[in-house]
Amino acid sequence: MEEYKLNSSYDWLEIERKRMKGNRDMKTITIKDIAKKCGVGVSTVSRAINNHPDISDKTREKILQVIKENNFVPNSTARSLKCTQTETIAVLIKGIDNPFFQKMIKVFEEEIQHRKYTFLLHRVDSNQDEIEVALQLIKERKLKGIIFLGGWFSHDEKRLKQINAPFVLSTISMFEGVDKKIYSSVSVDDVKESKKAVDCLCEYGHEKIVMLAAQPWDESISGLRVQGYKKALEKRQIPINENLIRYTFQEETAFTMENGYKLMKELLESDEEFTAVYAISDSMAIGASKAILESGKKIPEDYSVMGFDGLDIAYYYNPSISTIRQPVEDMAKETSKILFDLIENNADNRHKIFDGELVVRQSVVRLNK
Numbered sequence: 001m002e003e004y005k006l007n008s009s010y011d012w013l014e015i016e017r018k019r020m021k022g023n024r025d026m027k028t029i030t031i032k033d034i035a036k037k038c039g040v041g042v043s044t045v046s047r048a049i050n051n052h053p054d055i056s057d058k059t060r061e062k063i064l065q066v067i068k069e070n071n072f073v074p075n076s077t078a079r080s081l082k083c084t085q086t087e088t089i090a091v092l093i094k095g096i097d098n099p100f101f102q103k104m105i106k107v108f109e110e111e112i113q114h115r116k117y118t119f120l121l122h123r124v125d126s127n128q129d130e131i132e133v134a135l136q137l138i139k140e141r142k143l144k145g146i147i148f149l150g151g152w153f154s155h156d157e158k159r160l161k162q163i164n165a166p167f168v169l170s171t172i173s174m175f176e177g178v179d180k181k182i183y184s185s186v187s188v189d190d191v192k193e194s195k196k197a198v199d200c201l202c203e204y205g206h207e208k209i210v211m212l213a214a215q216p217w218d219e220s221i222s223g224l225r226v227q228g229y230k231k232a233l234e235k236r237q238i239p240i241n242e243n244l245i246r247y248t249f250q251e252e253t254a255f256t257m258e259n260g261y262k263l264m265k266e267l268l269e270s271d272e273e274f275t276a277v278y279a280i281s282d283s284m285a286i287g288a289s290k291a292i293l294e295s296g297k298k299i300p301e302d303y304s305v306m307g308f309d310g311l312d313i314a315y316y317y318n319p320s321i322s323t324i325r326q327p328v329e330d331m332a333k334e335t336s337k338i339l340f341d342l343i344e345n346n347a348d349n350r351h352k353i354f355d356g357e358l359v360v361r362q363s364v365v366r367l368n369k
Helices: 014-021 032-036 042-049 057-069 100-114 132-140 189-203 221-235 256-270 281-293 312-316 328-344
Strands: 088-093 118-123 144-148 167-170 183-189 209-213 245-247 276-279 304-305 323-326 353-355 357-359
Touching: 032 057, 042 057, 042 221, 057 357, 088 357, 100 118, 100 144, 100 328, 118 132, 132 144, 144 328, 167 304, 167 328, 167 357, 183 189, 183 328, 189 209, 189 221, 189 276, 189 304, 189 323, 189 357, 209 221, 209 256, 245 256, 256 281, 281 312, 304 323, 304 353, 328 353
Parallel strands: 088 118, 088 144, 144 167, 167 183, 183 353, 209 245, 209 276, 276 304
Antiparallel strands: 323 357
């Protein structure tokens, strides 16, 4: 049999003529049969037929080979399938006010549009169920895929399996009891990276270290970073002073400069002694720094300050804030890559954990005892 490629210039009438001439007694095969044989979705077969750029060469060649071997002739419905289905990927974000997500959103938009999909950014409030939101969007927009960005997933396996579209959890904490085979994720190890930040402060001679955290019931990013803080102190047998762990008030938004400012201002008005401050985000660290400077104290002469995230503003603040830098662009690109593999290649779920980078700047100094 001769080889051929299916593209915009392909002569469908000639293939139909050959099929009608030599294969009149063959069983009719449908696009669903082709998809099943290839282990991909019907929409992926349609994109191969239409020479769509958002499908890998390997997958396209496999589909075209199966089409050739089965003498399948795409009809007008198959060839126009990409026009009737929406090609939308949604990013569902919890914590849209957190500047950490800005670069990730930009990368998501670029990657999604580069693949010829429509980019949809949807805010999910802290009191909303993200899966309910996702299911509604899938129903209304017929989404091709979803990126869940930020927050804490406490959903069980049964609930996750209700999401009938490929999805990836990006920078999200997941309940440990869930089978990792049913979802994909991209993140840093928040406990490990938080411990790294506090280890640095301890190595510089600090023992009375303040921790600025989210609400006490937060089991997600904040809760994990508090765990890392405690592990670093316990490793050195430094007593944990719960009064130095300052939790966000219920009505406040945690990862903000304003919140960091308020928490530090309250602490400075107390009688608690400390030599260093570690905040769960750079934004909170900057807010705390403003409160320290307004009180007449100096950074780092009086108090050292450490943040988390690696925001650009932490570098340009005076003094520049030490931090744990997360590789946000790489994390966003990996999230996109995993999602496209799920959509286009029917790939298995997988998980990627990135390392953070400890960046020591002007805000941290060795303590003279």
